[in-house]
Amino acid sequence: MANLILSRRSFLTASAAGASSLVLAGCDQFDFLGQRDHQVRDFLERANSLTYQAQRVLAGQQSLAHTYDESEIRQPQRPNGSTDPQTADYLALKANNFADYRLRVTGLVENDLSFSLDELRNMPAQSQVTRHDCVEGWSCIAKWTGTPLGPVLDQAVPKASARFIVYHCYDTMGGGLSGPEAYYESSDLIDGHHPQTLLAYGLNNQTLPVSNGAPVRVRIERALGYKQPKYVHTIELVDSFSKFGQGQGGYWEDHGYDWYGGI
Ligand SMILES: Nc1nc2c(c(=O)[nH]1)N[C@H]1C(S)=C(S)[C@@H](COP(=O)(O)O)O[C@H]1N2
Ligand SMILES: [Mo]
Numbered sequence: 001m002a003n004l005i006l007s008r009r010s011f012l013t014a015s016a017a018g019a020s021s022l023v024l025a026g027c028d029q030f031d032f033l034g035q036r037d038h039q040v041r042d043f044l045e046r047a048n049s050l051t052y053q054a055q056r057v058l059a060g061q062q063s064l065a066h067t068y069d070e071s072e073i074r075q076p077q078r079p080n081g082s083t084d085p086q087t088a089d090y091l092a093l094k095a096n097n098f099a100d101y102r103l104r105v106t107g108l109v110e111n112d113l114s115f116s117l118d119e120l121r122n123m124p125a126q127s128q129v130t131r132h133d134c135v136e137g138w139s140c141i142a143k144w145t146g147t148p149l150g151p152v153l154d155q156a157v158p159k160a161s162a163r164f165i166v167y168h169c170y171d172t173m174g175g176g177l178s179g180p181e182a183y184y185e186s187s188d189l190i191d192g193h194h195p196q197t198l199l200a201y202g203l204n205n206q207t208l209p210v211s212n213g214a215p216v217r218v219r220i221e222r223a224l225g226y227k228q229p230k231y232v233h234t235i236e237l238v239d240s241f242s243k244f245g246q247g248q249g250g251y252w253e254d255h256g257y258d259w260y261g262g263i
Pocket of ligand 2: 080136226
């Protein structure tokens with residue numbers, strides 16, 4: 001898909017006219033919206049989310065999250081949400097310093113994949129200093145190190161029917177009447193292939209600690225804190241969220257948060 005380059009003025013004019021007339025106008029920059037079978041267009045129709053539309057159109061698909069200098073790191077990454085998972089599988093892995101950890105890639109892919117931590121660490125590494133924004137009202141600048149997810153997805157070869165990526169985590173939340181619910185998150189394939197999306201195993205020049213998601217968490221840098229899944233064990237490509245949790249695409253989405261969660 002061609003990169004969308006729009007001036008702020010043409011976006012404002014276009015948005016005043018409303019999203020549906022954009023499609024009818026057949027404006028060059030929005031050509032993809034006119035293609036009946038286009039994944040993004042399908043999604044826009046279904047999601048009905050202005051944040052998602054505005055961000056994808058205005059910022060472009062691969063616009064980068066702001067990065068900082070290491071000197072701008074002022075405090076450790078504040079652990080939030082689960083900080084010490086107690087599921088049996090996780091405790092067993094942790095007891096052995098994650099030597100038996102495998103990250104699985106499965107679902108609507110041609111090749112099911114599985115990687116040990118050493119294999120992930122031997123893949124091309126990338127570091128970035130970014131700001132994590134939690135909806136609870138705090139931010140932390142931190143340096144994340146890992147391997148980009150995009151090439152891993154390429155190696156798995158997503159099927160044409162794959163539309164979303166579900167990130168399954170080891171920890172559970174809640175534990176009320178409905179019982180514990182596994183933490184999970186999801187993104188579209190655009191964010192999966194974004195150049196800053198990492199399978200992160202390092203934080204601030206150290207091994208990623210348990211409190212921040214050891215051994216592997218995903219960083220999706222243009223999204224809010226709850227879209228940064230920790231303790232990830234499986235990456236599943238899917239065509240719908242309906243069979244996971246309450247079907248909204250993530251633990252917090254199931255409890256009312258917005259799915260896109262863009263910054
Ligand atoms: N598996 C898992 N991932 C998670 C959470 C969680 O509870 N479990 N909390 C989310 C929220 S709300 C935030 S703000 C960040 C916190 O990441 P941190 O502990 O590294 O600061 O992780 C997100 N990812
Ligand atoms: Mo958060």
